[in-house]
Amino acid sequence: MxxxxxxxxxxxxxxxxxxxxxxxxxxxxxxxxxxxxxxxxxxxxxxxxxxxxxxxxxxxxxxxxxxxxxxxxxxxxxxxxxxxxDVTKSLIAESHHRKVYHIGWTEDRAVFAGLDVALVGEEEADIVVATELNNYRTETPEQYRPLLERFAARGLPFICGNPDLVVHVGEHLLPCAGSLAAIYEELGGSVAWAGKxxxxxxxxxxxxxxxxxxxxxxxxxxxxxxxxxxxxxxxxxxxxxxxxxxxxxxxxxxxxxxxxxxxxxxxxxxxxxxxxxxxxxxxxxx
Missing domain, CATH: 3.40.50.1000 (HAD superfamily/HAD-like)
Known part of the structure; x- marks a missing residue:
């Protein structure tokens, strides 16, 4: 119908x-x-x-x-x-991981405020939190594949702070963190999706x-x-x-x-x- x-x-x-x-x-x-x-x-x-x-x-x-x-x-x-x-902050708080590798804008780091976590480099990290691409106007999700492959090989959990794959900004269709999480799952990584x-x-x-x-x-x-x-x-x-x-x-x-x-x-x-x-x-x- x-x-x-x-x-x-x-x-x-x-x-x-x-x-x-x-x-x-x-x-x-x-x-x-x-x-x-x-x-x-x-x-x-x-x-x-x-x-x-x-x-x-x-x-x-x-x-x-x-x-x-x-x-x-x-x-x-x-x-x-x-x-x-809000959901991301709750998932981080519930996790026992405290060394976070963050993918996303500096402004997004408000999700870590008040939490007992440290933002660290790739080698130190025991969890990955992606809120966005670092620059969704100039980057593509595939550019992150080598980094995600290294994290997946180490078995790091991945929290996706925005499950959307793409979003319109005016007339432009731009990638979101969900596109990174989809690659991570494809690589066999474990993803917690924080949102719709x-x-x-x-x-x-x-x-x-x-x-x-x-x-x-x-x-x-x-x-x-x-x-x-x-x-x-x-x-x-x-x-x-x-x-x-x-x-x-x-x-x-x-x-x-x-x-x-x-x-x-x-x-x-x-x-x-x-x-x-x-x-x-x-x-x-x-």
């Missing part, structure tokens, strides 16, 4: 108590807030709904909140924010939703996941038993959009054979 393609989401959103929304590609485009999406979330909250933003951003939520402010995403559009950085579509991220999101609702339980049938990634957002929703709304104008836009509108055949091709199917699709949340 063909997936309904919506122009407006108001009547659909009204069926739910909680929205778990992706951030990058739904709420902002990597540069600036997507105003119709923010307005839709604000209206949902005004009607009594709870909005939890769930992002595979590798930084702690406090830091990402500041970035959302800088991108002009209104605080009125969301109640709580949960990030892969894995359960720890959704457990934190549900905990946040219950707090917003004054401790009241959350009915899975009244939760809608909004996202632009088949591999993470739609798969995570299915794993949790939640409905999902697919935003076609995000990372799959080259395959699903034509002249600003969702192209049904392209949408069908992207979703074909996928175990996770959304209940509806939109070019952009509005």
């Amino acid at each position: 063909a997936i309904p393609i919506l122009k407006e989401a108001g009547s659909l959103l009204a069926r739910y108590d909680v929205l778990i929304s992706d951030v990058w590609g739904v709420v902002h485009d990597g540069l600036w807030a997507l105003e119709p999406a923010c307005a839709a979330l604000m209206q949902f909250r005004e009607r009594g709904g709870a909005v939890v933003l769930l992002s595979n951003a590798p930084s702690p939520s406090q830091q990402v909140a500041g970035l959302l402010d800088a991108k002009r995403v209104p605080r009125e559009a969301w109640d709580r924010l949960v990030t892969s950085g 579509p894995y359960r720890p991220a959704y457990d934190l999101a549900l905990e946040a939703a219950r707090a917003v609702r004054g401790g009241r339980a959350v009915d899975p049938a009244r939760v809608l996941v909004i996202g632009d990634a088949v591999r993470t957002d739609l798969a995570g929703a299915k794993m949790m038993g939640f409905d999902s709304l697919f935003i076609a104008g995000g990372i799959h836009r080259d395959e699903t959009m034509h002249e600003g509108a969702v192209e049904p055949d392209g949408l069908a091709r992207v979703l074909s054979g996928q175990p996770a199917q959304p209940i509806a699709a939109m070019g952009a949340l509005a």
